[in-house]
Amino acid sequence: MSMNSIIEIITYFSAFLMATGVITFCGSRLSKYGDIIAEKLGLSRTWIGVILLATVTSLPELITGISSVTYADVPDIALGDILGSCVFNLLILAFLDMQFRGSPVTSLAHHGHILSASLGILLFIITALSLFLKDKIFPLGWIGPYTLIFILTYFIGVKMIYIYEKRQFARYIKEKAIELKYEEISTKKAIIHYAINGFFVIITAIFLPIIGEGLAEATGLGQSFIGTIFIAMTTSLPEVVVTLSAAKIGAIDLAIGNLFGSNLFNIFILGIDDILYVKGPLLYYVNENHIISALSASAMTSVAIMGLIYRAEKKNFFIAWDSLIIIMFYLINMMLLYTLR
Known part of the structure; x- marks a missing residue:
C-alpha cells in the first residue's frame, strides 16, 4: 500500500471520527426529546420509534441511494447499503441486549413490535423474490412492480401500527399517566430541541456515505461487499x-x-431509488448475491419475533439466546458475501 493511500485512509478515518462525535452527542439528545414528544402527544414509544426516529436515522441511506442510482450509477452500492443497513440494524438489537443484565431485552419490550417486524419480513421476502426473478417480472415503465408494493406496504403498515398503538395506549391510559417523567418540559420546547438535534444528525450523516465510499476505494474491495x-x-x-x-x-x-x-x-427508500433509476427496474441491474442479505434479514427478524413472543425470564450468559442466533446469522451473511464478492 502506497503512502498516498495510507494518508487518504487516515484522512477519511479522522473525518469519520469527527462525524461520530457529532452524531453521538446530538443522537443521544434526539432520543431524549423523542421520548418527551411521545409522552406529551399521548403516543406510544413504539410508534414514535417506528416513524419519527426511524425516518431521521434512515436519511443517510436515502442520500446514499439517490446518489448511487443517479450520477454515480452504482446500483449495487444502493441496494447493498439498504439491505446491509437492515441486517446491521438487527445486529444492533443483539448489542442492545448486551446492555441489560438479567432479562433479555426482547422480554422487556412491547408486543406491538411484532407487527412492524412482520411487515419487515414480508418486504425482505418480496425483495429476495424480485432479485431471483429479475427480468421475468413484467415492469411498469422503467420501474419494477415491487416498488409499488414497497410503497403501499410502508404506508399501510404505518397506519396499522398507529391504530394498534393508539388502541393499546387508550387501554392502559391510567398506567401511562402515572409514568409521566417530563412534566416540567413543554411540548414546544421538546419539538424545537428535537428538530435542532435532528438537523445536525441529518447534516452530519449526509457525509457518512462519502466517507464510507472514500475508504471503500482505498481498500479495493467489491461493490456488493463494501455496500x-x-x-x-x-x-x-x-x-x-x-x-x-x-x-x-x-x-x-x-x-x-x-x-x-x-x-x-429502508425498503421504502429502495422503492424511491427504483423510481429514480431511469435505466429500468433497479433490481434487474444488480448482483444476485444481495438475495443473501435479504434472506439473512428475514431470518434475523424471525428470531427477534421469537424472542418477543417467548419472552425468556433470564439469560443463561451475558447475552440472550435470540441475540446470539442473530449474531450468528450476521456473521454467516458477511462470510457468504465476502466469499461471493
Whole structure:
C-alpha cells in the first residue's frame, strides 16, 4: 500500500471520527426529546420509534441511494447499503441486549413490535423474490412492480401500527399517566430541541456515505461487499447512537421501534431509488448475491419475533439466546458475501 493511500485512509478515518462525535452527542439528545414528544402527544414509544426516529436515522441511506442510482450509477452500492443497513440494524438489537443484565431485552419490550417486524419480513421476502426473478417480472415503465408494493406496504403498515398503538395506549391510559417523567418540559420546547438535534444528525450523516465510499476505494474491495458491510455500517451509525441512547434513558420500546421502523423505511427508500433509476427496474441491474442479505434479514427478524413472543425470564450468559442466533446469522451473511464478492 502506497503512502498516498495510507494518508487518504487516515484522512477519511479522522473525518469519520469527527462525524461520530457529532452524531453521538446530538443522537443521544434526539432520543431524549423523542421520548418527551411521545409522552406529551399521548403516543406510544413504539410508534414514535417506528416513524419519527426511524425516518431521521434512515436519511443517510436515502442520500446514499439517490446518489448511487443517479450520477454515480452504482446500483449495487444502493441496494447493498439498504439491505446491509437492515441486517446491521438487527445486529444492533443483539448489542442492545448486551446492555441489560438479567432479562433479555426482547422480554422487556412491547408486543406491538411484532407487527412492524412482520411487515419487515414480508418486504425482505418480496425483495429476495424480485432479485431471483429479475427480468421475468413484467415492469411498469422503467420501474419494477415491487416498488409499488414497497410503497403501499410502508404506508399501510404505518397506519396499522398507529391504530394498534393508539388502541393499546387508550387501554392502559391510567398506567401511562402515572409514568409521566417530563412534566416540567413543554411540548414546544421538546419539538424545537428535537428538530435542532435532528438537523445536525441529518447534516452530519449526509457525509457518512462519502466517507464510507472514500475508504471503500482505498481498500479495493467489491461493490456488493463494501455496500452491504462497510457503507451500511457507516450509514447505520445514527441508528446505533439513537437506539443505545434511548435504551439508556429506559425507553426500550423507542429503541427497538427505531430499529424495526428503520428497516421498513429502508425498503421504502429502495422503492424511491427504483423510481429514480431511469435505466429500468433497479433490481434487474444488480448482483444476485444481495438475495443473501435479504434472506439473512428475514431470518434475523424471525428470531427477534421469537424472542418477543417467548419472552425468556433470564439469560443463561451475558447475552440472550435470540441475540446470539442473530449474531450468528450476521456473521454467516458477511462470510457468504465476502466469499461471493
